[in-house]
Structure formats: C-alpha cells, structure tokens
Amino acid sequence: MSFTIAIDGPAASGKGTLARRLAAHYGFRHLDTGLTYRAVAKAMLDAGQPLDDEAAAVEAARTFDISDMRRDVLAAHEIGEAASRVAVMPGVRRALVERQREFAKTGEGAVLDGRDIGTVVCPDAPVKLFVTATPQVRARRRYHEILGNGGEAEEQAILADIVRRDERDASRADSPMKPADDAHLLDTSEMTIEAAFQAARSFVDAALGNNS
Numbered sequence: 519m520s521f522t523i524a525i526d527g528p529a530a531s532g533k534g535t536l537a538r539r540l541a542a543h544y545g546f547r548h549l550d551t552g553l554t555y556r557a558v559a560k561a562m563l564d565a566g567q568p569l570d571d572e573a574a575a576v577e578a579a580r581t582f583d584i585s586d587m588r589r590d591v592l593a594a595h596e597i598g599e600a601a602s603r604v605a606v607m608p609g610v611r612r613a614l615v616e617r618q619r620e621f622a623k624t625g626e627g628a629v630l631d632g633r634d635i636g637t638v639v640c641p642d643a644p645v646k647l648f649v650t651a652t653p654q655v656r657a658r659r660r661y662h663e664i665l666g667n668g669g670e671a672e673e674q675a676i677l678a679d680i681v682r683r684d685e686r687d688a689s690r691a692d693s694p695m696k697p698a699d700d701a702h703l704l705d706t707s708e709m710t711i712e713a714a715f716q717a718a719r720s721f722v723d724a725a726l727g728n729n730s
Contacts, residue, residue: 527649530656551632559600636698648697
C-alpha cells in the first residue's frame with residue numbers, strides 16, 4: 519500500500535520546496551496539485567476553448583497527461599490567470615481530486631502538496647503537514663524569487679496579492695484551505711529550508727516506523 523505525505527499551505531510558504539525535498543529523500547513520487555489546475559487551463563488555451571466552458575474543462579481535467587507537467591511552462595502568468603477561472607468549477611475540482619487520489623495510490627509512496635490535500639484529497643494520509651509563514655515573509659520570498667529569475671516586481675504589490683489570495687482560498691465554499699485536525703503545523707517564517715526539512719522528516723520517520 520502506498521505511503522502518502524499530504525502537504526498543505528498558502529502560496530510561498532515553502533511547501534513546494536519541502537515536498538520536493540521529502541520526495542527525493544524517500545524516493546517517493548511528487549505531485550504539485552496546483553500545477554494540475556494550470557495544466558487544465560493550458561489545455562483549454564491551446565485548444566482555443568472558452569474558459570467558461572465547464573464541460574470542456576472537465577474533459578481536459580480527465581485527459582491531460584499528468585506525467586508531463588512542466589513547471590517552467592505552466593508558470594506563465596496567463597496560464598495562472600486562466601487556472602484561477604477553471605479552478606472554481608465544481609466539475610473540474612471533482613475530476614482533478616479523483617486523479618490526484620489515483621496518483622497517491624500508485625507506487626511505494628507519494629508526496630502531494632496543495633491547499634486541500636489533508637482535508638479533501640487524502641484525508642487518510644499517515645502524515646499531514648500544514649506549512650505556513652507570515653504574509654510579509656512570503657511576499658519577500660516571492661519578490662526575491664522573481665528578481666532571481668530576471669523579472670521585475672514590487673514587494674508591496676506581491677504582499678497585497680498574497681493577502682487577497684489567502685482570503686479567497688480560506689473562505690471559498692468548496693474545499694477551503696485550512697489545516698486538517700491532525701496536521702503537524704510548520705511555521706517557516708524564521709526557519710531555513712533545511713530546518714523545515716528536518717522537522718518534517720521527523721514526523722515522516724515516526725509515521726513510517728508506526729506503519730511498518
């Protein structure tokens with residue numbers, strides 16, 4: 519039976535970096551579930567389909583190649599904007615949750631990160647982490663990330679966007695972002711990625727010991 523690590527948290531909290539580190543360390547497969555929504559949006563854009571066509575979006579959600587999601591391609595701003603439109607469709611969310619669950623069941627183990635993994639997608643995961651940091655710290659991280667990639671940004675504008683996104687994710691009716699009742703909370707505001715990784719590893723190692 520596959521061992522699942524469910525990681526949730528807001529944007530720029532460090533959950534993606536942590537998820538990739540844990541997957542590499544344990545030899546587990548990794549899925550950034552946020553990319554699945556972007557993949558649906560890209561499929562819609564590539565096919566020239568209107569973004570409000572829920573039937574077409576659901577079909578795209580069921581058929582896109584989950585093993586071929588390129589982060590660099592899907593990070594494009596216009597894909598992110600389109601993804602925010604298809605992500606609110608209940609049919610798309612249902613189709614993607616089904617595929618995310620299938621991913622979690624395949625192989626020796628899987629690490630999934632997103633906003634509703636521990637609460638909706640994999641509520642029975644033996645390890646659930648909720649990774650967070652203050653909005654100010656997350657805005658600074660995203661600002662330096664953009665500059666490091668050769669882009670331009672204003673830190674205050676990023677902060678405002680993060681606060682807006684947090685409110686939207688936490689207050690939505692369908693699968694709001696919140697820690698699962700049995701999730702381990704990791705506030706990375708003043709933690710290095712190495713410290714966060716070691717803390718997360720201790721939870722996983724304990725669960726693997728209990729699971730064997």
